Amino acid sequence: MTRRRGFLLGFLVVALLVAGGLSYFASSSPDGLDTVARHGCQVSETGGGEHLDGTCIAQNAGEHAAAHSPLADYSVLGGKGTVGIAGVVGVLVTLALAGALFRVLGRRSPARQAERGDD
Amino acid sequence: MVTMVTAMHMSDGLVNAPTSLVFGAVALVVLVLCLVRARADLDERTAPMAGLVTAFVFAVQMINFPILPGASGHLLGGALVAILVGPWVGTVCIAIVLLVQALLFADGGLTALGTNITNMAIIGVFTGYGVALLLRRVARRSRGGLVATAFVAAFVNTVVASLGFVLEYAVGGSGGASLGTVFALMVGLHALIGIGEGVITAATVGAVVAVRPDLVYLLRGTATPLVRRSAPSTPTAGGAA
Missing domain, CATH: 1.10.287 (Helix Hairpins)
Incomplete structure (x- = not known):
């Protein structure tokens, strides 16, 4: 070789x-950007994913077009x-x-x- | 209320549609320029290297390392690719990684591809390259100098790339947090992530330069590189010449 x-x-x-x-x-913790996006929200695990309560940037996130x-x-x-x-x-x-x-x-x-x- | 999956990069909807569109156009124009300029840096020796560097960045971006309780970071790779394959090829490398992540792994929104490419590929790579150029005399002096340059360039590229998001949020953020909070959190967290980015970049560049200094873009044109090929060049019996 x-x-x-x-x-x-x-x-x-x-x-x-x-x-x-x-x-x-x-x-498996959220990364830097994700941490900022979740700032202000309470995150709770649900069966289908994560549930955000409060006010934070991540609440505006849409489901990914390639999620499936x-x-x-x-x-x-x-x-x-x-x-x-x-x-x-x-x-x-x-x-x-x-x-x-x-x-x-x-x-x-x-x-x-x-x-x-x-x- | 919304359910979301863990993402490493910007998801769809964090900035408004016009902002996504503008940064999508910026990313496209710069990428085309990079593709044109990349040709001069690619030959049969460097093209396979560029392909592998891209695959390597994909792999290492999967490795989130803890930075604070409940928060992690991962390599962006700007300085890494800039030092190894140059800024033009390097920007294309990171863009390919982001494209594969968004299309196959649902990581990074499709409408956010423009902002993600702007931040991590364009801002990250050219910032890393700029710092590496400023420190080039140190980098070319010794292997230790190159490794130190890699660390500093990677640290700066991480923090500056994070400012890209702050800019996009300022231009057209969908709300949810004040700009001051976003700025402080982004810079603070990415200063910590930048240390990890620096360590990974320094280790990778150090490993490459130990074996194949001729493949390090930043060292190109060095007349007599102090960094010599140190790998045991054992010609295998009957090996091809």
Whole structure:
């Protein structure tokens, strides 16, 4: 295996481990923006989600148009304990999209003739 | 009364429709410019790197770390991508992550894509890159200098990106909190998140520069990089040349 491929493969493995494994240990508390949006409201858990009482920005939030996507909320079909699978799918989809776009853009690059790779 | 699901980015409805539209247009115009300029930074060596950096940011954004009881933060990635693949490619990287999150994972509203891209991709990346450029002499001097630059650039990119939301809320917020409260809370929380962003960015850039300093955008054009390839370059038996 060439050095370059070794490095890129290592990078991918790290991303897959983070999304597929470390994601189980992520905090489930609201993030910074979400915390601000909920400021002023009392949040109570209900069967279908969270209920907000009081006055806060998050009360204006609408339901997500893709809320019924099979991967919504980083789960597979809403199943418990599927965040890692959703994460791995996300990494691969992102890589496929970005990889294809950047390859196409690179082909039209003026820098293409500059160097023919080092491996 | 409303039920909502946990989201990491702005949901639909936090700002009014005209504001969403304006920032959607801003995001679109800047993204097209970035796509055009990105071509010059992409070749067969850097394009795969850019793809992987994008996937890596998606992965790390999933990892919310606690900052206060009941509050968390996650990587935005602006300085990270700016230092590794440059501002033009980097902005596209973050935009792709946000697009995948919104369309597949219902994270970040569809009408909020413009504001989310403006904040995290455009403001975040270019702020991170600006700070990294200011510190470039330090960054190019040693590996430690680059890692320190990464930390500072990431911290600043987080706080400034959070101001993007404050701006959008000021322009067309749907209400629910005073602007002063929103400003103070956003900056305060994101100063804490910025420390996490700094640590993750410094660690990632440090790892890349240890193995492949030639792939670090900020170090491009360095005549004799002090940061040498230190990885054991063991040619595998019969390996391809």
